[in-house]
Amino acid sequence: MRNTLLSFLSVLGFIQIGFGQHNLSGNLSYENEAIPYAQLLISPIQASTVADFEGKFEFTNLPKGSYTLKIIALGYKPIQMAISIPYKSPELSITMEKDVFGLEEVTVTANRNETSRRNSPIPINVMSSAKLEQLSxxxxxxxxxxxxGLRIENNCQNCGFSQVRINGLPGAYSQILIDGKATFSALNSIYGLEQIPTDMVKRIEIIKGGGSAxxxxxxxxxxxxLITKQPVSNSASVKTESSLIGTKSWExxxxxxxxxxxxxxxxxxxxFAxxxxxxxxxHNTDGYTELPKLNNLGMGAKAFQKIGKQGILHLEIHSLEEYRxxxxxxxxxxxxxxxxxxxxxxxxxxxxxxxxINRNQKNKTSIYSGLQSTEMDNYYGAxxxxxxxxKTTDLSTISGIQFINESNNKISGKGEFLTGIEYRTDNMMDEKPGxxxxxxxxxxxxxxxxxxxxxxxxxxxxxAGIRADWYNLNNASNVSPRLNLLYNPSSDITLRAGYSRGFRIPQVFSEDVHVELVGGEIQAIQLAQNxxxxxxDSYTASADWDKDWSSGVIEVIVEGFFTKIHNPFILEERNDNGTFSILEKRNGSGAQILGTNLDFKISDQKYYALQAGYTFLxxxxxxxxxxxxxxENDQLITEFLRxxxxxxxxxxxxxxxxxxxITLTSIHTGSMLVPHFSGYIENDVLKKTEEFLEINLKISYDFKLKKSKxxxxxxxxxxxxxxxxxxxxxxxxRDASFVYGPMTPRTYFAGIKWSWNK
Structure with missing residues (x-):
């Protein structure tokens, strides 16, 4: 009996050793300095943790088996390594490599799924929250x-209406997403990028060229x-900043x-708040503003809840109140x-x-829904x-479902199939009864x-991808294909080429509800009946060369782009209706944009980091x-204005x-044609502007307080x-739309920020 009991206990001990729970701990470092707040994930069991202030991490209650450990830390190259549990040593010490310019950063916009920048056939630029903070x-x-390739311009002295131009095209040609969802309506693009605070955003992913597919x-x-911030650790921060604009106005x-x-x-x-x-x-002390009075308050939250071991629920809300x-x-x-x-x-x-996500990580299903409501009381008058x-109101909604399947075999290689369907609505009403x-x-x-x-x-x-859209305006439909290729002739060189089709529905856009004051008179935009x-049709080709050496990294990108636009929306002046003048939006015969983007980056990863971009088009x-x-006929133009x-x-x-x-930044704006309408001046003229060179300087210093502050x-x-x-x-x-060049004059600023991360 005693021998039987001992044998039974021995079997239990063997079972506990073979099938029991185990721990895995370790530390992350770079050149003997700890890497804090890295995210670690063990697949396929979806166990996760976050490194602390000293770069230490620990997993508990792990079952025995073979897994993949993934490590992501801002500013460092991601790591993916095979591990076995129980691990052969009591502690895992991992040395990470710097990734100053985010060449290995994981993005989601190019393919609607996680893809590293280096392996994306579609070129993508990323701006992190850390870089936004460094730029103030x-x-x-x-x-x-x-x-x-991007440029921000101010289009109105009165309200400060601004827009972003990508590769020379106006703001209405760009799609703005929040967490990959098109809830950012055509109305919000007129002031929205100024309203959204950077504290809301984890990073910004930018793709140049057609994305309608x-x-x-x-x-x-x-x-x-705009990828919003997601909680990864217990943390808090607060900052205040004061600016003096042109020695006259405070912000x-x-x-x-x-x-x-x-x-x-x-x-x-x-x-966030x-x-x-x-x-x-x-600026010119005439009693009329060049920059409007601005008062806004933004607040929001984002939460997640894991569903079992293979699912996750995300919830995001935000509110933006503004007076200008x-x-x-x-x-x-x-x-x-x-x-x-x-x-x-x-x-x-x-x-x-x-x-x-299924257990073997091969299939992922996403179900999503979002909305954005806008109410705007306005006055435009002289x-x-x-x-x-x-009054203007707008309600945009989006709902959809997306499925991704990943496959991998020795014959056909690695593949990722993605498909989805989404339904979007946008209800806008703009009334000016007077x-x-x-x-x-x-x-x-x-x-x-x-x-x-x-x-x-x-x-x-x-x-390769394709998208079909059906919309109720004109009872029309559109098919948007795209094809992109990536080729690596060597480990240092990446060649890309692509074609994509885009489209714009004949709808009312943000600039169409903005009433301009020209020469003291109202000027409004109306859509043509037909x-x-x-x-x-957009074509791109680029060559990317990057090289790591013992103490630094360099990257050079040369990108060519050509876009042919059919039936472009143009504005032509109609007769004055007696109360205000009307600009009618019609279809033109065609347009084209041809250009080159140059991007240069270099860093020794210790003392400096330089990145520069320039566009010719x-x-x-x-x-x-x-x-x-x-x-007159001899004054007609073919060149894009502004x-x-x-x-x-x-x-x-x-x-x-x-x-x-010490951060030194600069923006160069070349000469351009800007219309100057009569009112303050006697006759309409076309102004050839001078060039502008804007140089900015910032000095910052971090005081390390107690441990994690x-x-x-x-x-x-x-x-x-x-x-x-x-x-x-x-x-x-005055002609309030006669404005060009840098957004603000010389401005002095200073600030302080306190942050804590457990």
Missing amino acids: ANSIADGIKFSP LYGSNAIAGTIN QVVAGNASIVSKDLKQGVTV NYRNRNPYD RGGDQINKAPNEANIAEELKSSVYGGSISVDL GQDAKGFG YNLKINQELKTIGIYTQYNWQLTGNWIVN LDTEIS QSEYDAPLQWSSET TPNAYGNLILDVYAIKNGT KLTTYCGVKNILNSYQSDFDQGQF
């Missing part, structure tokens, strides 16, 4: 102007995907965020001013999604006109897309256009002392050379 960017617009209408120039920003995550990392939530207040700025007022006599009611543009907007949005009040203007637009779109990403055995990757869908219409009703043939940017970070950084102080000067427009119109009869 308080809004998305402040940051993305330093991305190659995956994301539908408007993705002709490119796609800007104040107060922002903060906090995250909390459960010990088992199965639930988490992050919240951002307040911004800017006094109006009058430009013109003269800012402290009076708008209808008591000589010129006034006043907007009070409220934006509420959010999304919910569920990701389900001469104390009581008729200038109006001028008898009303727009009531209800847009419904169904899109079905499919794509296959094929990594051949060897150095080739082929990506406005047809705008179609584009030519953009023209197939047939001459009449830009003004006053022009589009320089050359522009670029530069970012230089110098790590002069430990915990300190940090205090950052910084100060600097934006537009040191005060490179700013000098010929603004003056007074009540």
